[in-house]
Amino acid sequence: MVVKRRAGAGCLDGMTRTDLGPAAVRLRRVTRHYDSGFGSGSGGVTALDDVSLSFPAGSFTAVMGPSGSGKSTLLQCAAALDRPTSGSVSIGGTPLEGLSQTRLTRLRRERIGFVFQSFNLLPSLTAAQNVALPLRLAGRAPARAEIRQALGRVGLAERAGHRPGELSGGQQQRVALARALITRPQVLFGDEPTGALDSATSRDVLRLLRELVDVEGQTVVMVTHDPVAASYADRVVFLVDGRVSGELQEPTAEQVSARMTRLETVPC
Ligand SMILES: Nc1ncnc2c1ncn2[C@@H]1O[C@H](COP(=O)(O)OP(=O)(O)OP(=O)(O)O)[C@@H](O)[C@H]1O
Numbered sequence: 579m580v581v582k583r584r585a586g587a588g589c590l591d592g593m594t595r596t597d598l599g600p601a602a603v604r605l606r607r608v609t610r611h612y613d614s615g616f617g618s619g620s621g622g623v624t625a626l627d628d629v630s631l632s633f634p635a636g637s638f639t640a641v642m643g644p645s646g647s648g649k650s651t652l653l654q655c656a657a658a659l660d661r662p663t664s665g666s667v668s669i670g671g672t673p674l675e676g677l678s679q680t681r682l683t684r685l686r687r688e689r690i691g692f693v694f695q696s697f698n699l700l701p702s703l704t705a706a707q708n709v710a711l712p713l714r715l716a717g718r719a720p721a722r723a724e725i726r727q728a729l730g731r732v733g734l735a736e737r738a739g740h741r742p743g744e745l746s747g748g749q750q751q752r753v754a755l756a757r758a759l760i761t762r763p764q765v766l767f768g769d770e771p772t773g774a775l776d777s778a779t780s781r782d783v784l785r786l787l788r789e790l791v792d793v794e795g796q797t798v799v800m801v802t803h804d805p806v807a808a809s810y811a812d813r814v815v816f817l818v819d820g821r822v823s824g825e826l827q828e829p830t831a832e833q834v835s836a837r838m839t840r841l842e843t844v845p846c
């Protein structure tokens with residue numbers, strides 16, 4: 579049973595509804611085209627096609643869609659890891675276009691947290707050292723109490739001295755979450771963060787994400803292929819062929835499953 583706080587309602591295009599809280603991230607008419615690499619004329623791929631979306635502060639959004647529908651590209655554009663070919667993205671009200679590389683790097687470091695399916699921890703560092711990394715990269719020497727508190731938030735205070743190889747998959751993903759959250763980012767993005775975990779361990783991570791939203795007002799945007807994972811979100815956005823094809827509010831796993839089955843069987 580997933581207990582959800584009523585978060586700020588989502589909106590499909592970010593511009594047709596006005597009763598929303600402030601957007602943590604807003605995409606307006608974002609297109610991302612990849613060249614084929616074989617010179618002009620061979621077309622390339624339009625991974626995102628005129629996508630407008632907003633992610634309200636303090637909400638939990640899941641992004642779903644068939645393989646190749648543009649989910650990772652959407653996350654990377656929204657997290658300032660990639661630049662759209664056209665359209666605009668703003669994070670916490672700051673438009674990204676026109677920002678220098680230096681300012682973009684600082685914005686990413688200070689306002690964005692990102693976790694991946696493959697936890698991406700450094701194997702030779704302890705959990706505490708992995709969590710401290712973003713602060714060290716920003717030129718800060720983190721206090722031991724700060725790291726301990728970050729690990730405590732994900733229930734791993736007792737594992738600070740363990741290396742990734744000495745932790746389970748779920749524990750490693752929680753270390754990755756603590757590392758992503760240590761800078762207190764405005765938005766936490768996850769690209770299939772539970773994709774490599776068994777279902778019981780996934781639930782732990784999803785409950786933690788839900789709690790971060792409900793208790794701390796964290797904004798979370800998560801790509802997933804799993805309808806049960808999506809049911810932890812306040813809203814699910816569906817992508818097909820790089821376009822938003824619809825969304826569900828307060829989704830149940832059954833509703834998400836039914837929608838996904840339709841998307842995967844009915845050609846759009
Ligand atoms: N760097 C790239 N260069 C060229 N094409 C790319 C690149 N990255 C993604 N694409 C293409 O863009 C489309 C969308 O890819 P994306 O990775 O966003 O899909 P996805 O929905 O995350 O898929 P999956 O569920 O398999 O992870 C795909 O056709 C993909 O081949």
Ligand SMILES: [Mg+2]
Pocket residue numbers: 649650651
């Ligand atoms: Mg992907």
